[in-house]
Every structure is written in structure tokens, then in C-alpha cells.
Amino acid sequence: MASDIPGTKEAREVLKKNKIVIAGVGETDQGKIPDRSSFHFLSQASKLAIEDAGIKKSDVDGLVTAFSLVEHTFMHCTTFADYFGMKPKFFSSVAIGGATAVWMAAEAAMAIASGQAEVVLCVRGDNTLSGISSSGMLALIREMCHGEFEFPYGLTTPGGYALAAQRYLHDYGATREQLAAVAVTMRKHAALKENAMNKDPLTIEDVISSRIIAEPLTKYDCSIISDGGAAFIVTTEDKAKELGIENGLAYLLGMGQGYSHQYMTTLENLDQIYNAINRSGQKAFQTAGLGVSDVDLAYLYDCFTITVLLELEGLGFVPKGEGGSFALEGRMEIGKDLPVNTHGGLLSQAHLGAMHHVVEATLQLRGDAGPRQVGDAEVAIVHGNGGIVSAHSTILLGKEPIS
Amino acid sequence: MAEEKTYNKPLPDFRPETKPYWEGAKNHALVLPRSKETGKFFFYPRAMSPGEDMSENIEWVKASGKGKVWTYAIHHMGPSKAYKGDPPYVVALIELAEGVKMMSNVIDVDPHDVFVGMDVEVVYDDVTDEVTLPKFKPAK
Numbered sequence: 001m002a003s004d005i006p007g008t009k010e011a012r013e014v015l016k017k018n019k020i021v022i023a024g025v026g027e028t029d030q031g032k033i034p035d036r037s038s039f040h041f042l043s044q045a046s047k048l049a050i051e052d053a054g055i056k057k058s059d060v061d062g063l064v065t066a067f068s069l070v071e072h073t074f075m076h077c078t079t080f081a082d083y084f085g086m087k088p089k090f091f092s093s094v095a096i097g098g099a100t101a102v103w104m105a106a107e108a109a110m111a112i113a114s115g116q117a118e119v120v121l122c123v124r125g126d127n128t129l130s131g132i133s134s135s136g137m138l139a140l141i142r143e144m145c146h147g148e149f150e151f152p153y154g155l156t157t158p159g160g161y162a163l164a165a166q167r168y169l170h171d172y173g174a175t176r177e178q179l180a181a182v183a184v185t186m187r188k189h190a191a192l193k194e195n196a197m198n199k200d201p202l203t204i205e206d207v208i209s210s211r212i213i214a215e216p217l218t219k220y221d222c223s224i225i226s227d228g229g230a231a232f233i234v235t236t237e238d239k240a241k242e243l244g245i246e247n248g249l250a251y252l253l254g255m256g257q258g259y260s261h262q263y264m265t266t267l268e269n270l271d272q273i274y275n276a277i278n279r280s281g282q283k284a285f286q287t288a289g290l291g292v293s294d295v296d297l298a299y300l301y302d303c304f305t306i307t308v309l310l311e312l313e314g315l316g317f318v319p320k321g322e323g324g325s326f327a328l329e330g331r332m333e334i335g336k337d338l339p340v341n342t343h344g345g346l347l348s349q350a351h352l353g354a355m356h357h358v359v360e361a362t363l364q365l366r367g368d369a370g371p372r373q374v375g376d377a378e379v380a381i382v383h384g385n386g387g388i389v390s391a392h393s394t395i396l397l398g399k400e401p402i403s
Numbered sequence: 404m405a406e407e408k409t410y411n412k413p414l415p416d417f418r419p420e421t422k423p424y425w426e427g428a429k430n431h432a433l434v435l436p437r438s439k440e441t442g443k444f445f446f447y448p449r450a451m452s453p454g455e456d457m458s459e460n461i462e463w464v465k466a467s468g469k470g471k472v473w474t475y476a477i478h479h480m481g482p483s484k485a486y487k488g489d490p491p492y493v494v495a496l497i498e499l500a501e502g503v504k505m506m507s508n509v510i511d512v513d514p515h516d517v518f519v520g521m522d523v524e525v526v527y528d529d530v531t532d533e534v535t536l537p538k539f540k541p542a543k
Contacts, residue, residue, distance in 0.1 A: 134483070141482045147416035149447040150506045152536055154412065154481050155494045162476030163496060170474070170519040215477035215491075215514075264496060265447055265506050 005279075008286035011254070015287065016402045019237035020109040021249040024053025025359040030195045030228035030350035034130040038068045039083045041125030045229030046084060049121065053233050055243050060233070062090035062117025064104045066124040066353065069140055070131035080123070090117035097386025098301050099257070099393040100124070101354035106255040106395060108234035118239050124355045125229025144388065146263045155264075158222050158304065160388040162214035163264055164273070165306040169216060171270055171321070174309070176216060178324025180207035182305040183220045183347050185332045190344025192334075192372045197224055198348045221305040223346035230355035232362060237401065248366030253290065253379070253396040256283025261390050270310075273389050277314025280392040281383065288396045289403075290379060292316045295396075297364055297380040298338055299357035302345040308332075311383050312340075315394070334374055342372045354384040358395075365399045410530045411485040420450035423463040428535040431527040433466040435501055446503035468525035469542065470497040473504055477514045493517050497539055511540040 026048025028041055036044075042065070050057055063086065065077040073079045076093040090111045094100045101124060108120035132140070144157045168174055184204055190196035202220060210219040240249060258280030261267045285291055292315065300311040309323030317338060318326050326332065332340035343349050343360035350356060361380035363369045378399045385392050417425065427434035437444045438452035439460040445453055452458040475495035481487070493509040495517065509517050510526070523539035530536055 138483050142413070146447060146506075147413075148418065148421060149415070151413050151482075152415050153494050153506055153508050153538075154478060154486055154489070154492060155476075155506065156478060156480060156482045158480075159476045159478050159494050163474045163494070166476060167474035167519065212477075212479040214479065214494075217476075263447070265504055267496075267504070 005283050005286050008283060011287040012289065012402060014113050015109070015252060015254070018113045019401045020112060020252040021235060021237050021240055022105065022232050022252070022358070022362045022397065023235050023240045023245045023247055023249055024049045024055070024233035025362050026052050026231045027195060027356065027359055028125065028229040030226050031197050032129050033127070033227040036127060036227065038071045038126045038131065039080060041127060041227065041229030042080050042123050043084050045125050045231040046121055046123045049123070049231035049233050053243075053245050053247060055119070055245065057086065059243055060086065060119050060121045061088060062108060062111055062120030063088040064091075064107050064120055064122045065093050066100045066104065067093060067095045068126050069128050069136065070126055088117065090120065096391050096393070098303055098353050099384040099386035099391045101358050102382050102384035102393040102395050103257070105232070105234055105252065105358060106393065109252050109255070112234065112236060118235060119243070120234045121231060122234060123229065123231035124352055126352070127227040128351070129225045129227045131227070146265060149265060150263060156214060158217055159214040160264055161304040161306055162217045164270070164310070164389055165216050165304070167270060168306060168309065172324075174321060174324040176208055177204050178328045179216070179221060179305040179309070180204040181324070181327040182302065182308045182332070183207045185327065185330065186302060186341055186345045186347040188333060189342050189372065190348030193343045193349050196344045196349040197226055217304060217306070220347070223303045223351050224348070226350040226352065228350050228352055230352050230359050232358055248368070248399070250362040250365040250397045251399070251401045253398045253402050254284035254287030255395045256280045256287070256393070258392040259390070260392070262387055264388055273310055274314040274320060276392050277311055277383070278316065280394040281315040281381070284381070284394040284396045288398070290396060294379050295338070295381050296377040297342065297361060297374055298340045299354065299361050299380060299382040300340055301354055301357070301383055301385040302341060302347050303351070303385070305347070307385055307389055308340065310389055311385070315381065315383065334372060339374050342369065342374060354382060357382050357384070361397050365397055412530070414531070414534050421448045424448045425534070427463065427465070428527065428537050429533070431535070433468050433525050433537050434463040435466045435499070435503065436461050437464050444501045444503045446505050467500045470499040470523055470539065472509065472517060472519055472521040472523060473498040474519060475509065475517050495539070497523060508538045509540065510538050
């Protein structure tokens with residue numbers, strides 16, 4: 001394990017004292033749902049999470065939202081507070097792309113630990129599939145790359161990830177089949193998730209022979225676009241008891257961030273990405289006093305197949321370059337070495353950043369994951385990445401509080 | 404009569420501080436920013452050196468135009484309808500001889516003949532009367 005990272009001891013004390021928990025979760029339908037707006041999904045997901053916790057809307061005194069790709073507002077959290085009809089004591093919008101959902105939990109925890117709120121609703125939802133215009137989609141692609149020095153060359157978002165994938169294949173002699181195996185595992189898991197969009201069986205051959213998007217990536221290496229919402233409620237163990245919450249609680253054991261680059265142009269090498277992932281993970285691990293061998297379940301950001309391999313390796317579950325064979329051997333499947341994204345992930349369930357990753361980790365630790373339940377799951381890691389593998393955030397969740 | 408050029412693809416979002424770069428390109432020269440304090444090149448161009456020096460004392464140096472493909476992605480779909488007919492095209496990160504990377508297209512080559520480590524050299528694509536995009540082709 002790396003030497004002590006400054007701040008982890010203090011963070012551990014804060015989490016130990018406050019016993020921050022996720023006490024309720026909610027997911028709406030996911031898919032192509034053209035008759036619901038972004039704020040409608042946010043409202044539904046919020047209601048579901050509040051009902052799941054068995055509390056009243058008025059018990060919620062904090063709000064963390066993200067952003068919308070459809071309805072642009074620079075005060076997203078308060079715009080939603082107004083729509084939903086609440087007057088939170090604490091409100092914040094997190095906007096770090098795919099690292100957002102994971103960091104919403106951390107943001108809520110920090111707000112609670114500093115006395116800003118006691119019960120924080122974290123919610124994200126969007127009608128990305130139905131609501132985004134072609135100009136909106138172009139604007140999104142433009143935002144993912146440098147508008148002056150990258151976008152004029154016709155870079156797409158999958159293209160950005162293909163740049164990382166191509167270099168990964170080159171540096172580690174990884175194979176196309178290994179990348180494809182990630183998509184195959186996600187699809188197997190999605191078949192067990194009630195609201196997953198894509199459940200049909202998928203083979204490695206299917207992935208490789210699907211429509212080429214940006215070589216080396218094909219259609220099934222790319223995540224889906226969806227409409228939907230998801231929410232979770234962060235509070236403390238004490239407050240959960242006071243409110244009579246009967247759900248199992250998922251305890252926050254650690255959190256961390258790691259930054260590599262914003263634009264691929266400024267990426268020096270793949271190690272820069274690995275180091276950012278590792279920093280993010282190690283901060284969470286050291287805070288929790290845990291290591292990779294303690295993790296029963298991993299929720300890794302799978303916007304493209306390549307990111308799962310980089311995260312498996314960067315977090316230290318397998319050595320660099322060995323994520324592909326780990327995937328190809330089926331070791332990320334439920335029942336195997338390290339079940340990854342037991343809900344099907346962004347590749348097969350739905351795409352709402354890592355919201356569903358956080359929700360699924362919580363359900364698993366509660367023992368409420370139905371046909372996907374991994375027995376004896378005690379510790380889960382959730383890792384989000386925003387930009388093109390550029391901004392990272394990690395949380396560790398446990399069935400028991402930090403000891 | 405000269406053929407009228409229509410170029411519908413996105414043009415760079417110019418910032419004031421990058422003017423020397425685009426003026427250089429228009430004159431078919433690849434010029435790179437370098438901090439006068441540290442002597443270090445950086446890319447993409449910014450008003451301030453991204454190093455510890457935080458220097459605004461920047462000089463623009465004509466680059467060799469030589470580089471190697473660091474990685475590449477063969478695009479079979481462009482970002483918009485304006486790219487219709489272009490795919491497959493290569494978007495690559497080029498590691499320039501000066502040590503910095505820049506994104507560009509590798510042209511004048513079958514996309515499947517591009518490889519990591521390929522030697523390339525700059526060429527200039529005058530996409531409009533005002534804008535020239537530096538691109539790369541296999542080095543002779």
C-alpha cells in the first residue's frame with residue numbers, strides 16, 4: 001500500500017464520528033421515454049428515494065443535484081428545489097461529468113459532517129435520449145474536447161476514448177476480444193436487472209462485428225443513451241434511527257478524487273491516467289483502512305469498455321495490462337472473483353452517470369438486489385470518471401460502519 | 404473563375420491569446436508557444452504558461468513540423484452531417500519533435516496503414532480564406 005496520504009486519518013475520524021449512510025434509493029424506468037422532462041424524472045426519482053427510506057419529503061433538508069444535458073441552467077440545484085417544492089438548508093450542484101454521482105455522495109457527507117444539513121437528497125435525471133437536439137448533441141461532443149485545438153479535427157466522444165484504447169492496445173498488447181469481454185459481462189448482468197434497456201445475450205463476436213464507431217471501438221463498446229432518473233438519500237446512522245428508517249444502511253467508508261487531464265492533447269502517457277485513478281482509490285482505501293482484497297463488489301464507470309480495464313488496473317485490482325485477460329476469463333461476473341457492475345452498467349442498463357452504480361452498490365449491501373444478489377457482500381467500491389478518463393472520484397461503501 | 408469553397412465543419416473557437424498560432428498556420432508555419440522563463444514548450448496555446456512559472460512572457464517558435472503518431476482513432480462516424488463522405492478518417496495525437504502533443508488528422512494515407520510510432524510531417528489545409536488547419540501526412 002502507498003504511504004499515508006495526507007488527510008486520510010482526519011477523514012477517517014470524521015466518517016467514524018458521523019457514521020454517514022445511504023439510507024434510501026430510487027430509480028425510475030429507464031429507456032426511451034419521450035413524454036417526460038428532465039425535471040419530471042428528477043421529481044420521480046426523488047419521490048422514490050424518499051418513499052424507499054420511508055421518510056417525509058419535509059425530513060429532507062439538503063439537496064445535491066448534477067446538471068442536465070437538455071435543460072441548461074447554471075443553478076441546477078435551486079431550479080430543481082423550486083420545481084420539486086422544497087426549501088433546502090444546503091444545496092449544491094456537482095458537475096464533473098461521469099465523476100459526478102460518486103462525488104454527490106461525498107459532497108452530501110461533507111455537508112452533513114460540517115452541520116449544513118442532516119438528510120441530503122442526491123438526485124440526477126435527464127431525458128438525454130428523447131430530449132437532446134442534434135445541435136445539443138454536437139454541443140456536447142464539442143464540450144468533451146477542446147473547441148479550438150481538437151474539435152476542428154472531427155474528434156467525437158467515442159473517438160476520444162478510442163485514442164486511449166488504441167494506445168492501451170499498443171502499450172500492453174491487449175486484444176480486441178478482451179475489450180469486447182467487458183461488454184459481454186455487462187450484458188449478462190443487465191439481463192438480471194428489471195429496468196435494464198439491453199438484455200439480449202451478447203457474444204464477443206457480436207461486439208467485434210457490430211458497427212464500427214471509431215476504431216478500435218464498435219457500437220457495443222459504447223454505452224447507451226437513455227432517459228431516466230435515480231436518487232439516493234444520505235444521512236447519518238443516528239438520524240436514520242431517529243427517523244425510523246428500516247432499510248439496511250450502506251455506510252460511507254472512504255472517498256477520494258484524482259485528476260489527470262481535461263483534454264487528450266495534454267495527456268503525457270497512460271500512466272498519468274492510472275495515477276489519477278490510483279490517487280482517487282487510495283485516498284478512499286486509506287480513509288477506510290481497507291485494501292483491494294477487502295472489496296467484494298466493484299462499480300466501475302463503463303461509458304466505454306476501455307474505461308473498465310483502466311480502472312480495474314489503476315485501482316490496483318489487477319496489474320497494468322492485465323484487466324483484459326481478467327475480463328475475458330469472465331472474472332468480473334456475478335459469482336466470480338470480483339463482480340463488476342452487477343446491474344449491467346452504462347453499457348447495458350442505462351446511462352445516468354454513475355447514479356445507478358451507487359444505487360446498485362447500496363441495494364447489494366442491503367441484500368435487496370434480488371436475482372443479482374451477491375451473498376455476503378460487505379464492501380463495495382464505486383468509481384466514476386468524467387471527461388475522457390480525466391477526472392476521477394471513488395467511494396467505498398460498507399455493510400458495517402468504519403471500525 | 405476560382406472554385407468557391409464551402410466549408411461547413413466546425414472552425415476553431417478562437418481566443419485572443421492564440422492569434423500567433425493561427426496567423427502562423429495561415430502562413431504555413433507551425434508555431435508553438437514557449438515560456439521564456441523556463442524555456443519549455445507547451446500545447447495547447449494559452450495566455451499563461453501552465454508550468455510553475457505562471458509566466459505570460461511567451462515566445463512563439465517555429466516548429467520542425469516533424470512528429471510521431473502517439474495514438475490514433477479511425478473515425479467511421481463524424482460528429483455531424485458536415486462530415487458526410489469523410490469517414491473513415493484518422494484523428495491522431497501527434498508527439499511533436501519539440502516534445503509536446505497536438506491533435507490533428509493524418510491524411511494522404513490509407514487509415515489502416517497508420518500505426519503508433521509512425522513518422523509524420525506537417526501539411527497545411529487552408530479550409531477557408533481565413534483558417535488553416537495544420538494536418539499531418541507520413542514523413543518522406
